Amino acid sequence: MARLRRSRIYLPGNRPRMIQKGPLLGADAVILDLEDSVSPEQKDAARFLVTNAIKSLNFGETEVMVRINPLSTCGLEDLAAVLPAGPDAIVVPKSENREGVQTVEKAILQSNLSKRVAILPLIESAKGILNAYEIAGASTLVEAITFGGEDFTQDIGATRTREGREIFLGRSMLVIAAKAAGVQALDTVFSDFNDEEGLRNDTLAIKQMGFDGRAAIHPSQIEIIHDIYTPTDAEIRHAVNVIRASEIARGKGSGVAVVNGKMIDKPIIERAEKIIRIAERLDLPIPEPEE
Amino acid sequence: MPDTNGVVNAAGRKVPLEIDGRRYRPYAGAFAEPPKEDKRRVGPRLGTILHPGDECMVPTLREAIERIELKDGMTVSFHHHFREGDKVLNMVMAEIAAMGFRNMTIAPSSLYSVHEPLIDHIKNGVVTCIEGGSARGKVGRAVSRGLMDRPMVIRSHGGRVRAIERGDLHIDAAFIGAPCADTIGNCNGVKGPSACGPLSYALADAIYSEKTVAVTDYMEETPVIPISISQEFVGTIVRVDNIGDPSKIVSNTLRLTRDTVNLNIAKNAVRVIEASEVFRNGIRFQTGAGGISLAVTKFLGERMKKRGIVGSFGMGGTTESMVKLLEEGIIHKILTVQAFDQYAIQSLLKDVNHIEIGAGFYANPHNRGTAVNLLDVVILGATEIDIHFNVNVNTHSDGILQYPTGGHSDTAAGAKLTVITTPLIRGRIPVVVDDVVVVSTPGESVDVLVTDYGISVNPRRQDLIEQLKAARVPLKTIEELRNLAYSITGRPKKPEFTDKIVALIEYRDGTLIDVLREVTPGR
Incomplete structure (x- = not known):
């Protein structure tokens, strides 16, 4: 099963105090950022700091991602510096085609690390969205494609709104491309970190659209995102019953089972199995099925 | 010349028995030195009286x-x-x-x-x-750098009243x-x-x-x-x-911190309280006004409400968040020694269940009924805490006098459950260390340390360790927390001091728990 990536928190790569707190924030992943949150004159310092933070801090269960700069600027220098430290994943900004991903793949493979380093292309332009399927399938190291809402909005000449109508189609296309390529779809940040209700509503909406998680711009957002992406006791109980009913039905040679008066079929069973896998991953209590 | 010879006290610190014309007994344990039975409270001379028509105003x-x-x-x-x-x-x-x-x-x-x-x-x-209390800012810095010939005396709130009543x-x-x-x-x-x-x-x-x-x-x-x-x-x-x-x-409103790490510390502190035996109807607690403390007050109130627990009283430096608990009926009463915001002051004026208490009522260890002894829980901070759970609140690691003891050692001694909340590291300085610069509150009166990197219980409290384990609260030893801190920051260099004693840290019972020396000039 793919890694759990409900939340990814951006941490500026030139801010040691924030990076040091990274393992404590409770996010599924930290993105040590070398790109937009670091000013040009700080790039080299951030590269040095991020490399050494990965080497010396114990991030425990937290996945360590590094967002490099675009390959058209100093992305390759970033890769050369951080890859030897062994991050878990590289976030590739401004991804627009297969070639960019393959350049990163080559750098990873040439670094001869004993561990697997995943590639997470960040798609944030009209062209990128139209090529999303190609990008998602460009390398076996791609485990998810991610959406960058702010840059995308600017690229298509739209205005960013709280409701996000302007990015609805882009998001939807990204989810479809990801799922077609068999990788995760991860969403953009919700920029107004004082608007907890807005974040909650938006996250509910993207979960319903099929996203597997989203990025956070402020640590206070992590808990709300997890709240929505973590199965509730009732969902887990229902999933247990669905799986049990399907097993009984299969034992009887029947393809159809009924739970709480509703027919269950293959997609419902697969969704239930996914919920149980997440619950197991998070060490949540899983009840016995009801008879 | 001050006498710098001395004995090692029960907190493991070397203290003089006589200094600056004062004779001291070494700290011997939180309740090891009851007042002498033949000793009386002092009182002012009579004499100043007013006759009818006399004026007090000048x-x-x-x-x-x-x-x-x-x-x-x-x-x-x-x-x-x-x-x-x-x-x-x-x-x-x-x-x-x-x-x-x-x-x-x-x-x-x-x-x-x-x-x-x-x-x-x-x-x-x-x-x-x-x-008195302590010195902050430039005064504290000057005292630590040897400004005065005579040492400053630092007392807790309760210890100060005790010293006044006894004539010290x-x-x-x-x-x-x-x-x-x-x-x-x-x-x-x-x-x-x-x-x-x-x-x-x-x-x-x-x-x-x-x-x-x-x-x-x-x-x-x-x-x-x-x-x-x-x-x-x-x-x-x-x-x-x-x-x-x-x-x-006072502040208009003390805002709840948005610092996720501090909020997590507060949540874990509440988790510890909830898993312990003191979380029951009639609970009495003191939280305080720091960033973490304010969050603890809020989260504790939420858990009490959810679990149907009604508290007896909240005490201490009172804030709006504490008053809200009173107004919602989550606690019955508030005992206040200081108010931190306008809301608390207004509540004191209008709510009969919110009363003002004197510092002696609050914390004097040698009166006939001190309120800190009624506490089930107190949440306190630390600038440093060592592997014996001794807490320093008077200086940072640089040895410069910075904060008062306040009610720290008083409430720690009185409460059934004393919880220290602090980040493991401040800036690049470890808070959990081998040895604190000075002991403000002895480790024997500290039960739990809650940091952003984990929770540690004083091994003296095996009962509490059992309760927390039963509630699946993950625990670390304090040595593990120290190692974790040092693994990130490195082992810090100790500040350097001269032989000159610049401050005497009195324990609340009037014994000497530690002394602070002059920071070496030029450092």
């Missing part, structure tokens, strides 16, 4: 000082309810200096950065000794900043432009000092109500233009 501060017959070498006291907004101490000391007095001892319940003019009074020989701290004149007063000497702190809430820290001063002067900027018809400090004790009243800066006395 027109100027100078006439007040003349009226109480202040002399060289006397001890004058102040309270710290005005915090950084205090104008009384500087005003009185400026007048004392202008009148040519020398060799004075000042006994403030605490000092703030605003009291920086004291440095000149010390340099000029007007002030030669400080007994003899106050010749108490100058009490009174936000609201009447012509006969009754005062309170809840009304007037400089309202600060209670006058708890000044109560013992008023009762036990030889002379008591109320300094006010707002008067009401006699008698003022409520009466925090009574006319029985106040002999002189002077009205001045302004005793405080309201914006620096």
Whole structure:
């Protein structure tokens, strides 16, 4: 099963105090950022700091991602510096085609690390969205494609709104491309970190659209995102019953089972199995099925 | 020359038995030194009485000082309810200096950065000794760098009242900043432009000092109500233009932190409380006003509400978040020694279940019923904590005097469950260390340490370890937390000190728990 990536928190790569707190924030992943949150004159310092933070801090269960700069600027220098430290994943900004991903793949493979380093292309332009399927399938190291809402909005000449109508189609296309390529779809940040209700509503909406998680711009957002992406006791109980009913039905040679008066079929069973896998991953209590 | 020979006390610190003309017993354990049975409380001389028609009011501060017959070498006291907004101490000391007095001892319940003019009074020989709370800011820095020949005496809130009642701290004149007063000497702190809430820290001063002067900027018809400090004790009243800066006395609203790491510390502290046996109906607790403490108050209230637990009282520095618990019926009462925001002051005025208590009622270990002994839980901070759970709150790792002990050692000793909350690392400095610079609160009175990197229980509390394990609260040893801190920051260099003792850290029972030495010049 793919890694759990409900939340990814951006941490500026030139801010040691924030990076040091990274393992404590409770996010599924930290993105040590070398790109937009670091000013040009700080790039080299951030590269040095991020490399050494990965080497010396114990991030425990937290996945360590590094967002490099675009390959058209100093992305390759970033890769050369951080890859030897062994991050878990590289976030590739401004991804627009297969070639960019393959350049990163080559750098990873040439670094001869004993561990697997995943590639997470960040798609944030009209062209990128139209090529999303190609990008998602460009390398076996791609485990998810991610959406960058702010840059995308600017690229298509739209205005960013709280409701996000302007990015609805882009998001939807990204989810479809990801799922077609068999990788995760991860969403953009919700920029107004004082608007907890807005974040909650938006996250509910993207979960319903099929996203597997989203990025956070402020640590206070992590808990709300997890709240929505973590199965509730009732969902887990229902999933247990669905799986049990399907097993009984299969034992009887029947393809159809009924739970709480509703027919269950293959997609419902697969969704239930996914919920149980997440619950197991998070060490949540899983009840016995009801008879 | 101060005597720097000494003995190792029960907190493992070497302390002198005699210094600066004071004889000390070494700290022997939190409750090892009860008061001697033949010892009596001291009291002021009779003498200053008013006959019908006599006036307490004098027109100027100078006439007040003349009226109480202040002399060289006397001890004058102040309270710290005005915090950084205090104008009384500087005003009185400026007048004392202008009148040519020398060799004075000042006994403030605490000092703030605003009291920086004291440095000149010390340099000029007007002030030669400080007994009381602690010193912050530039005064603390100057004391740590050896400004004074005589060591400063640092006492907890309860220890200060104990020292006053026993005569260890003899106050010749108490100058009490009174936000609201009447012509006969009754005062309170809840009304007037400089309202600060209670006058708890000044109560013992008023009762036990030889002379008591109320300094006010707002008067009401006699008698003022409520009466925090009574006319029985106040002999002189002077009205001045302004005793405080309201914006620096209390905050309008203390905002809950958005720092996720601190919020997690607070949540884990509440998790510890909830898993312990003290989480039950009738729980009594003190939380405080720091960032983590405010969050603890909120989260604890939420858990109590959810679990249907109703508390008996909340105590301490009172904030809006504590008052909200009272208003929602989650706790029955509040006992207040200081108010941190306007909301708390207004509540004190209007809610009969919210009462002001004196510092002696609150924390004096040698009276017949001290409130800290009733506490189930106290949440406290630390600048440093060592692997024996000894806590330093007086200095940071640099050895510079910075914070008062306040009620720290008092509540830690009294409460059934003493929880220290702190980040493991501040900036690049580890908080959990091998050895603290000074011991403010002994490890034997500390039960749990909650940090952002994990929770550790004092091995003395096996019962609590069992309770927390049963509730699946993950625990680490304090050595593991220290190792974790050092693995990130490296092992810090110790500050360097000379032999000169600049401050005496008295434990609440009057024994000596530690001393602070002068930071080596140039460092």
